Amino acid sequence: MPEMPDLANVEIDTNRMIGWVPPQSAHVHYDPPVMGHLGMKPEIVVPEPTDERIWVEIEPNVWFRPLFFDMNTGGHGEVLRVRKGGVLSRHRHPAPVHGFVLKGRWHYLEHTWVAETGSYVFEPPGEVHTLTVADDCDEMQTFFAILGPVLYIDDDGKVEHVEDNVGLIEHCKKAYKANGLGEDFVDQFIR
DSSP: OOOOOOOTTOOOOTTOOOSOOOOOBTTBBOOOOTTGGGTOOOOOBOOOOSOGGGSEEEETTEEEEEEEEOTTTSOEEEEEEEETTOEEEEEEOSSOEEEEEEESEEEETTOSOEEETTOEEEEOTTOEEEEEOOTTOSEEEEEEEEOSOEEEEOTTSOEEEEEOHHHHHHHHHHHHHHTTSOGGGGGGGBO
């Protein structure tokens, strides 16, 4: 067996990054990663936005604010915002989803429970649901950690649209280009 070098006195240059480095702005902060020399991407800190243009419309009265896109696992984090009477179309997830209600309340048409401010929601893979916000709730915001794609389905269960990180990033690019932030604005959320 070959002799291994003594690594106790090896210095790691944490300022040297290999590969693409995500941009930083007033909307995303990070420090250089400890193992940047190995290609590690930096952590991400996304403060509450002060610019309404960061929200990306996905359906009438439904927007999302990207927090991160994990290109290694296909998962992403977002804050979903739905205003009164808004509906996120019927869909299912082939991977788990975790949610935490930050503001307001919502429910799934297919279930009896209501998720209110402070509620945690776990969605197992395969769950089919249609997210709705009642007319008497001005606005709902929920943090979601979505660990894979979203499959939008019709009434017969047939997949009509697959929403994955690549498609979401492209959607953000178009929205940010149109609203003046620039299509590369989304790059700061990619890891």
